Amino acid sequence: MATAERPAAVGAVEFSHPVRVYIEDTDAGGIVYYVNYLKFMERARTEFMRSFGFDRQAIFNAELMFVVRDVQVHYLEPARLDDELEVTVRLLDSGAAYILLAQSVRREEDVLAEGEVRIVCVDQRKLVPIRMPAQLLAALKSGATTGGET
Amino acid sequence: MATAERPAAVGAVEFSHPVRVYIEDTDAGGIVYYVNYLKFMERARTEFMRSFGFDRQAIFNAELMFVVRDVQVHYLEPARLDDELEVTVRLLDSGAAYILLAQSVRREEDVLAEGEVRIVCVDQRKLVPIRMPAQLLAALKSGATTGGET
Amino acid sequence: MATAERPAAVGAVEFSHPVRVYIEDTDAGGIVYYVNYLKFMERARTEFMRSFGFDRQAIFNAELMFVVRDVQVHYLEPARLDDELEVTVRLLDSGAAYILLAQSVRREEDVLAEGEVRIVCVDQRKLVPIRMPAQLLAALKSGATTGGET
Amino acid sequence: MATAERPAAVGAVEFSHPVRVYIEDTDAGGIVYYVNYLKFMERARTEFMRSFGFDRQAIFNAELMFVVRDVQVHYLEPARLDDELEVTVRLLDSGAAYILLAQSVRREEDVLAEGEVRIVCVDQRKLVPIRMPAQLLAALKSGATTGGET
Numbered sequence: 001m002a003t004a005e006r007p008a009a010v011g012a013v014e015f016s017h018p019v020r021v022y023i024e025d026t027d028a029g030g031i032v033y034y035v036n037y038l039k040f041m042e043r044a045r046t047e048f049m050r051s052f053g054f055d056r057q058a059i060f061n062a063e064l065m066f067v068v069r070d071v072q073v074h075y076l077e078p079a080r081l082d083d084e085l086e087v088t089v090r091l092l093d094s095g096a097a098y099i100l101l102a103q104s105v106r107r108e109e110d111v112l113a114e115g116e117v118r119i120v121c122v123d124q125r126k127l128v129p130i131r132m133p134a135q136l137l138a139a140l141k142s143g144a145t146t147g148g149e150t
Numbered sequence: 151m152a153t154a155e156r157p158a159a160v161g162a163v164e165f166s167h168p169v170r171v172y173i174e175d176t177d178a179g180g181i182v183y184y185v186n187y188l189k190f191m192e193r194a195r196t197e198f199m200r201s202f203g204f205d206r207q208a209i210f211n212a213e214l215m216f217v218v219r220d221v222q223v224h225y226l227e228p229a230r231l232d233d234e235l236e237v238t239v240r241l242l243d244s245g246a247a248y249i250l251l252a253q254s255v256r257r258e259e260d261v262l263a264e265g266e267v268r269i270v271c272v273d274q275r276k277l278v279p280i281r282m283p284a285q286l287l288a289a290l291k292s293g294a295t296t297g298g299e300t
Numbered sequence: 301m302a303t304a305e306r307p308a309a310v311g312a313v314e315f316s317h318p319v320r321v322y323i324e325d326t327d328a329g330g331i332v333y334y335v336n337y338l339k340f341m342e343r344a345r346t347e348f349m350r351s352f353g354f355d356r357q358a359i360f361n362a363e364l365m366f367v368v369r370d371v372q373v374h375y376l377e378p379a380r381l382d383d384e385l386e387v388t389v390r391l392l393d394s395g396a397a398y399i400l401l402a403q404s405v406r407r408e409e410d411v412l413a414e415g416e417v418r419i420v421c422v423d424q425r426k427l428v429p430i431r432m433p434a435q436l437l438a439a440l441k442s443g444a445t446t447g448g449e450t
Numbered sequence: 451m452a453t454a455e456r457p458a459a460v461g462a463v464e465f466s467h468p469v470r471v472y473i474e475d476t477d478a479g480g481i482v483y484y485v486n487y488l489k490f491m492e493r494a495r496t497e498f499m500r501s502f503g504f505d506r507q508a509i510f511n512a513e514l515m516f517v518v519r520d521v522q523v524h525y526l527e528p529a530r531l532d533d534e535l536e537v538t539v540r541l542l543d544s545g546a547a548y549i550l551l552a553q554s555v556r557r558e559e560d561v562l563a564e565g566e567v568r569i570v571c572v573d574q575r576k577l578v579p580i581r582m583p584a585q586l587l588a589a590l591k592s593g594a595t596t597g598g599e600t
Contacts (some may be wrong), residue, residue, distance in 0.1 A: 015592070022196055023206060024189045024333060028326035028381050029574075034518045035324065035492070038485045039174045046172055056173060057232045060478070068484045072522045078577060081328050082200075082207045124479075127528060174483060178360070178476035178531050179424075180522065184368045185342070186337045210328070218334045222372045228427060231478050240444075277378060316558045321508060324489045339474045346472055350532075356473060366574045382500075384558055 014090045017044035019105075021083040031078035034129065036048045038071065041103045044087035045117070048101075052139040062133065063124045069098070073115035083107055094140055097121045097129040151216065165201065166180035166238045169255075171233040181228035187263045191253045194237035195267070198251075202289040212283065213274045219248070223265035233257055244290055247271045247279040302310065314390045317344035319405075321383040331378035337413045338371065341403045342386035345417070348401075352439040362433065363424045369393070373415035383407055394440055397421045397429040467494035469555075471533040481528035487563045488521065491553045494537035495567070502589040507559060512583065515574045517562075519548070523565035533557055544590055547571045547579040554592045 019040045044131045046056060049066075059066065079085055093100040097120055104114040121132035122136035153197055169190045177183040196206060199216075209216065229235055236256045243250040254264040271282035319340045327333035348358060349366075360368065386406045392421055393400040398418055404414040419433035469490045471486055477483035496506060499516075509516065536556045543550040547570055554564040571582035 016204075020193075022193050023327050023329070024192060024335065026328035027323050028328070028330050028506075029323070029515050029517070030328050030330075031577075033324060034521070035485060035488045039172075039487065042174060042485070043170075043172050055232045056478075057230070060231070065479050067479070067528075068525055069521075070524050071484070072520075074520050075518055076518070080207070081210070082205045127481075163429045173477050173479070174485065176354075176478035177473050178478070178480045179365050179367070179473070180478045180480075181427075183474060184371070185335060188338065192335070216331050217329070217378070218375055220372075220374050221334070222370075225368055226368050228367070245350075277331075320493075322489070323491050326490060339472070342474060343470075343472050355532045357530070360531070380507070381510070382505045 008042075014088050014107065015031045016049045016088050017043065017047045017085050019043060019085045019087050019137065021079055023082055025079075026081055029078075030133050031080055032083075034073075034075055037073060037075070037079075037105050037115075040085065040087045040105055041073075041089075041115065041117065045119070048089040052136060054133075054136050060124065061078075064130065064132070064133065065124045065127075066099075066118060066119045067122050068129070069120045070118040071115065073113055075113045077107075077110055077112045079105065079107060085112070091140055092116065093123050094137065097105050099132075099140065107148065111128070152226065153154045163192070164238050165198040165237045166236050169235045169237050171229055171231055171235065173231060175198065175229075176231055178298065179228075181230055182233075184223075184225055187225070187229075187255055187265075190235065190237045190255055191223075191239075191267065192246060194253065195240050195251065197265070198239040199286075202286060204283075204286050208273065209285060213243060215272050215274045215277075216249075216269045216270050217277070219270045220268040221265065222267075223263055225263045226233070227257075227260055227262045229255065229257060229262050235262070241290055242266065246281045246287070249282075249290065313343065314388050315348040316386050316388045317347045319343060319387050321379055321381055321385065323381060325379075326381055329378075332383075333379055334373075334375055337373060337375070337379075337405050337415075340385065340387045340405055341373075341389075341415065341417065344389050345401065345419070346412055348389040349436075352436060354433075354436050360424065362388045364430065364432070365420045365422050365424045365427075366399075367422050368417060369413065369420045369425070370418040372417075375413045377407075377410055377412045379405065379407060379412050383413070391440055392416065394437065396431045396437070397438065399432075400441065455512065462569055464538050465494065465498040466536050466538050467497045469493060469535045471529055471531055471535065473531065478529055479528075480535075484523075486527070487529075487555050487565075490537045490555055491523075491539075491565065491567065494539050494553065495551065495569070498539040498587075502586060504583075504586050507576055509576065513574045514580065514582070515572050515577075516549075516569045517572050517577070518567060519561045519570045520568040521565065522567075523563055525563045527557075527560055529555065529557060529562050535562070541590055542566065544561075544587065546581045546587070549582075549590065554557050560563060 025032050025036045088104045090102045092102050100118045105112045122128050123130045175186045182185045238254045242252050250268045252266055255262045257258050270279050273280045301337045325332050325336045349385050388404045400418045402416055405412045420429050423430045475482050475486045538554045540552045542552050550568045552566055555562045568577050573580045
């Protein structure tokens with residue numbers, strides 16, 4: 001996941017989605033179970049896609065599916081019960097069949113976790129990579145999102 | 151969990167909390183994994199309590215904890231990916247150390263699931279029942295909630 | 301879910317499945333998150349069905365699906381990190397399209413939770429009740445399980 | 451997470467832990483929800499530590515906690531309902547307060563996912579890095595594990 005050649009313009013727009021921490025998200029350490037940050041990140045990605053008009057059901061209906069190929073997360077500080085988090089999504093790179101996203105989980109000014117996720121568009125049955133809808137790719141590249149929910 | 155002697159006035163106010171269905175909530179049957187309705191119901195209860203000024207951390211700080219003693223759910227129809235649900239909470243009964251709540255999960259006019267949950271206030275270390283804060287019990291009885299988030 | 305008229309012979313055989321508690325199962329209260337007992341119970345039911353030769357994939361392949369219609373759990377004592385639990389399944393009643401099971405979660409001699417679960421056999425697409433395979437119903441009734449894994 | 455300077459001897463021993471896929475692990479794509487591989491990996495790490503005599507409760511009792519600092523997973527093929535997986539753990543590197551592990555999820559000969567996880571030993575209250583028990587570090591380095599459960 002080298003980042004050197006990324007054009008500066010890509011991903012200028014950052015999408016943000018609020019997440020509240022519930023007891024279901026915590027573990028016996030008294031903090032958010034680290035695996036659950038990945039759920040929070042997926043919720044934000046889902047809303048990011050929805051902001052372009054592509055909800056999960058629409059993607060399923062097109063007999064497509066987005067699968068995660070690579071995920072990388074760096075944890076800095078724990079989130080806690082009742083926290084109101086902001087989960088961000090920013091496009092780093094994209095190809096005919098994949099999207100590379102930078103994501104973060106924040107609590108006010110603090111970055112609690114940050115990561116990169118590469119998702120691939122696949123045929124829903126064969127699970128082999130397939131070009132994503134041109135409309136979605138164009139929207140992603142133009143950054144024509146509504147800008148998040150906050 | 152007999153309901154016969156419940157005073158009619160109790161639980162007149164219904165609290166409602168919106169929940170969006172994400173891929174994390176579904177299973178290979180293509181519908182919401184039935185266990186996850188219980189998470190949705192707990193999120194709504196948490197917000198219900200917060201509407202009285204009692205968030206989970208505040209309760210923990212008071213060295214109290216609410217634990218579920220009994221749960222009963224009847225499933226009517228499946229929820230699906232991308233659904234926008236409403237999860238309701240209504241007080242059925244309460245005592246010095248317990249609260250009995252009726253809950254439902256709805257999608258527009260349809261009731262997808264309904265249940266009853268008895269939660270008990272316990273000492274956080276010993277896990278034995280203990281009177282809940284008078285202020286909370288009074289608030290619950292007066293139904294002095296803000297009426298939910300929708 | 302009255303139990304009065306159940307014939308004594310039904311459910312004489314109790315199936316048992318071991319479950320180890322991991323950090324993923326706990327919450328900030330330091331104990332197993334109560335919702336996760338339902339996952340443990342489903343794992344035991346799945347192994348119970350597998351002991352009759354019906355794994356989930358086989359059921360899916362037959363274009364059937366078992367869905368939970370009613371669940372009722374009574375919690376007595378908390379399970380904790382590293383606990384080795386036994387989760388039991390016992391047939392209480394069955395019909396052409398449903399099975400009623402008694403389940404418990406135990407730690408050595410202690411019963412931590414007990415419940416009843418009614419599952420219904422449905423058509424995988426239409427989600428309407430449908431007769432379960434005669435072979436499965438016969439096996440269930442005869443109690444011809446291998447007797448569990450312990 | 452560069453691997454160049456790792457001494458060849460480290461991590462020669464590979465620990466393996468079996469995991470069965472249940473319906474709770476799947477999503478509406480009909481495959482295992484990618485986030486859940488991280489739970490499987492943690493179960494294997496927990497058993498790996500237990501093989502050295504350090505179960506989670508023992509670590510908690512020592513007022514320590516292991517937290518994940520970095521996680522990186524590469525997904526190759528999906529796991530499915532009823533699959534019997536093997537989840538491996540191999541020591542790549544360690545310091546006074548951290549352990550770097552290589553992990554994989556396999557189904558027979560196929561590698562479904564592989565990753566690296568850096569875990570840090572922290573003080574349970576302050577959550578700041580602290581030396582791990584000398585006995586654990588020595589055991590890890592000598593590879594004196596029982597060799598897994600398979």
